[in-house]
Amino acid sequence: MRPVQFDPVRIDPVIDTPRLRLRAPRRSDAARIAALCSDFEVARTTARLPHPYGLEDAEAFLASGDTLDPRRQARFVLDHPAEGLVGMLSFFGEPAPATEIGYWLGRPYWGAGLMTEAVKAALAWAVRDWGRTHVRAWRLDENQASDAVLVKAGFLYTGERRQTFVLSRGEALPSTGMIWLA
Numbered sequence: 001m002r003p004v005q006f007d008p009v010r011i012d013p014v015i016d017t018p019r020l021r022l023r024a025p026r027r028s029d030a031a032r033i034a035a036l037c038s039d040f041e042v043a044r045t046t047a048r049l050p051h052p053y054g055l056e057d058a059e060a061f062l063a064s065g066d067t068l069d070p071r072r073q074a075r076f077v078l079d080h081p082a083e084g085l086v087g088m089l090s091f092f093g094e095p096a097p098a099t100e101i102g103y104w105l106g107r108p109y110w111g112a113g114l115m116t117e118a119v120k121a122a123l124a125w126a127v128r129d130w131g132r133t134h135v136r137a138w139r140l141d142e143n144q145a146s147d148a149v150l151v152k153a154g155f156l157y158t159g160e161r162r163q164t165f166v167l168s169r170g171e172a173l174p175s176t177g178m179i180w181l182a
């Protein structure tokens with residue numbers, strides 16, 4: 001098997017796509033993240049975004065980035081050359097067997113293929129520079145937009161089902177497991 005080329009010193013990767021730059025979050029991103037995440041329509045299909053979502057939530061999230069283990073977690077903001085920060089994408093969980101992907105995009109930017117573009121590029125980075133061979137995802141059954149993103153990025157259905165607790169709605173909802181294989 002090919003040795004993993006992971007360099008633990010390189011914790012600040014930049015990934016360029018045709019329309020976006022994926023880069024590490026900065027403390028100065030807090031106000032913009034809060035502005036986009038305070039939209040209930042963004043939070044309601046994610047597991048972890050609270051609602052209401054204020055500046056202090058964004059600041060706490062960004063501060064938690066200081067203690068991330070770069071072998072286990074990677075966070076990116078999606079920068080658009082004209083719009084600035086438009087969303088986020090992260091990998092979390094254990095390197096094996098269960099690195100998981102999660103993401104959100106500000107509502108004004110939905111429906112233009114941006115998240116599909118970001119996910120594809122982030123997966124390529126995860127294989128090439130982070131030594132991953134597969135990535136998992138869970139999405140709510142009702143979240144057909146995320147299903148489309150994952151399918152377009154090459155994810156498959158595992159057949160797993162579970163109830164996922166959705167913080168912004170205070171309830172557990174049915175969700176579907178998916179996997180992407182390098």
Ligand SMILES: CC(C)(COP(=O)(O)OP(=O)(O)OC[C@H]1O[C@@H](n2cnc3c(N)ncnc32)[C@H](O)[C@@H]1OP(=O)(O)O)[C@@H](O)C(=O)NCCC(=O)NCCS
Pocket residue numbers: 041042043045046047102103104105106109110111112113114115116117138139140143144145146148149
């Ligand atoms: C999910 C999300 C990231 C999608 O981002 P996006 O950039 O709009 O996604 P894309 O444009 O790349 O692809 C969306 C696809 O979903 C499709 N879609 C959107 N709403 C849909 C719906 N209600 N039913 C079926 N398909 C839908 C679009 O038609 C598009 O597919 P197409 O390109 O084949 O036409 C965005 O809606 C979002 O941030 N939602 C809130 C947070 C969230 O749900 N995160 C994921 C948690 S698992």
